[in-house]
Amino acid sequence: MCEAVAPLLEAAPSAWVRQQFVAQLALGQQMLGALCGFGTVHCSLGLHRDDVGGGGQSLLSLFTITWQDTPAAPRAATAARAVTAPDGHRRVAYLELPCGPATVSETLRPPVTGSPLPRLPLLQVHAHLPHPDCKRLAVLTVSSTAAARRAEYRAVLEGIADTVRFTDPLGAVS
Template sequence: MHESVDDAQAEMWFADPAGFIPVPLSFLLARPGSPEAEAMREAVAPLLDAAPKESVRQRFVAQFALGQQMLGTLCGFGTVHCSLGLHRDDIDPAGTPLLSLFTISWRHTNVAPRGVTAARAATGHTRVAFDEFACGPAALSETTWRSAAESGLPQLPLLQVHAHLPHPDCKRLAVLTVSTTAVARREEYRAVLRRVVETVRFEDPLGAAS
């Protein structure tokens, strides 16, 4: 288990799904001059040194900066955890690997019973299902988006499977989301997210804090 399981200040506990690699947000978005920023610089230095020419190095720096900007935007909307998923397509093994993104975000809500909060959060979504988990009531739902033509992004549908988990204090909501362009695999990704929700706890599961 990750060392964070013993963090007495944690607000929730969960297990990353299999095949997902956590993104080190605290390092990627560290303030210049901080120990975290220095550690990231040292980690990236070998990649820059391995670039065959300056133009390749500059492209890497630009793409890296764009990634930092996108992660910063996510964190600005309350995202506190992000993992990249890479899986083999068991249905079509000859196809390209399946990419996805798993995030956890916090949202403030009006004080209300937890079941009501979960239902409100899924308003306007499709394939909404309500269930009771170890962490309390939750709503699972889906949304599908497509980038605007003028955005310059690939015109691929983006499936997002959400889990809305109201916190016991009834003042906030944890939103777990798996995003992928592999829309045809919606059932598999929904199952992945459901398994993650089954691991979520809002109280220390090991009693380490006590």
């Protein structure tokens, strides 16, 4: 981590800017620690231009992969059960992917009062992929405040889910 961040710190115009950067980085580490506490094993931040809307504004997204333990059940039942929770899943679709049955859904969370985050609703597109051991569920999620781009984020997530395989490339089932 120190090697990766060193060039950024050296490029900072002043000691104050370096301190601010380190403080923000520490906050980011705390947030990632909280995600790990919920079973998140991967997190990627996306910053890209909105080339659909014509305005060219920047869009921010977060992609996570989280493992959830589930009661043993057939994989199709686990996929279906994942979207029946009272979390407000909408636009639910059942898919047959190369890795097996899956459900894709969307949630729209209202802004949190008193939060330092932007006061915009948070779109979350989820793909629920039951593991072949029938005891775990991989949840892939793309989150963004650009709710108007829901169809594009959903297409991206479905494309990612289509690449998932529950096999070890060296031969052992994981």
